Amino acid sequence: MRVFISHQQDDSTIAKEIAAILQDKHSIESYLDVIDGQLGKNGEDLADYIRKKMRSCTQLMAVVSRNTKASQWVPWEIGVASEKEFPLATYSHLAPPPEFLAKWPVLKTDRDVDIYARASKAASRQIRTRTILGESVTASQKSGLDTFYSEIRTGLGRGF
DSSP, X not given: OEEEEEOOGGGHHHHXXXXXXXXXXXXXXXXXXXXXXXXXXXXXXXXXXXXXXXXXXXXXXXEOSGGGGGOSHXXXXXXXXXXXXOOEEEXXXXXXXXXXXXXXXXXXSHHHHHHHHHHHHHHHHHHHHHHHXXXXXXXHHHHHHHHHHHHHHHHHTSOO
């Protein structure tokens, strides 16, 4: 399991804090572009590079703030992850996320990130178990996605 943390450059501090929580408390790896020296590319080359990095991940968390309005990449990354049927969540502690993100869970605190991590691990176990039992990868991933959203909905105690 690896989380692609999508964020606008001005939200790098928050993105790093989330990555640290995932790694240090939950042993969950993430991809965070602020530590990637390859991001000097432009346009299509950059899009191809980001797609490649997303292929090495299994889910996406978007850090959304007032700064996100200035980003063309955060919405694009969310779209790519949605197409791939990644488990998605938004971290937005200061500003309500845009309406198009209301479909997915909104995390607001470090405690919510902990709930996200537990739901992610439950989904990953579900996928592994069903695959070992001979279920197709597609069906296993669908089951894992259902588990992720069910677990996070229960943990957050609020609809999304």
